[in-house]
Amino acid sequence: MGIMKEDRLESFVRNNRDEFDHLSPSPEVWNNISKQLGERSKTVWFKSAGFRAAAIVVVVLISSALVFKTAGFLTGPVRSAAVVDPEIRELIEAEAFYAQQVSGKLEEIKKCYEMVPELKMEVEGDLLELETMYNELRKDLKENMANKNVIEAMIENNRYRLRVVDDVLAQINC
Known part of the structure; x- marks a missing residue:
C-alpha cells in the first residue's frame, strides 16, 4: 500500500511540476538565510x-x-x-x-x-x-x-x- 501512495505522490508532482516551479522565495527569505549562515560561520571558528x-x-x-x-x-x-x-x-x-x-x-x-x-x-x-x-x-x-x-x-x-x-x-x- 505504501508503494501506491509513493506512486500517486510522484505522479502528482510530475503532473503539477509547472505550478511548483513558478514559486520562488522572496529576497527577504534569502537575506534571512544569509544572516543565519553568517552567524554560524562566526561561531564555527571556536571549534x-x-x-x-x-x-x-x-x-x-x-x-x-x-x-x-x-x-x-x-x-x-x-x-x-x-x-x-x-x-x-x-x-x-x-x-x-x-x-x-x-x-x-x-x-x-x-x-x-x-x-x-x-x-x-x-x-x-x-x-x-x-x-x-x-x-x-x-x-x-x-x-x-x-x-x-x-x-x-x-x-x-x-x-x-x-x-x-x-x-x-x-x-x-x-
Whole structure:
C-alpha cells in the first residue's frame, strides 16, 4: 500500500511540476538565510582545529606562568647548573621573559571569557592537557641538563607560545 501512495505522490508532482516551479522565495527569505549562515560561520571558528591548538597552547602558557610565580621553574641541580652553564642561564632568562609576555596577553584573553563562555571551557580543558605535557618537558630537562637540543627546543617552544597567544588575540577581537 505504501508503494501506491509513493506512486500517486510522484505522479502528482510530475503532473503539477509547472505550478511548483513558478514559486520562488522572496529576497527577504534569502537575506534571512544569509544572516543565519553568517552567524554560524562566526561561531564555527571556536571549534576549528587551529583554534583548539591555540587554546591548548594558551592553557600551557597559563600553567607555566603559574608555575613560575609559585614554585619557580628550575630547582635543585638544574638551578645550580644555571650558575655555570650559560645555556641554562639563557633558558631561565627566556622563560622569565616569555612568561611575562604570555601572562599579560592571557589577561586580555580572559576578558573575552564573559563574552564567549565556550572559550573559557575549551581553554581551561586544553590547558590541563598542556600542563601535563609541559611537566614532562621539565622532567626531561632535569634528567638531561647538558642536552643543548632540549634547551633550544624549550626556548623555541616559548617563542611559539607567544606567537599562538598573539594569534588567539587577533582572532577573538574582544
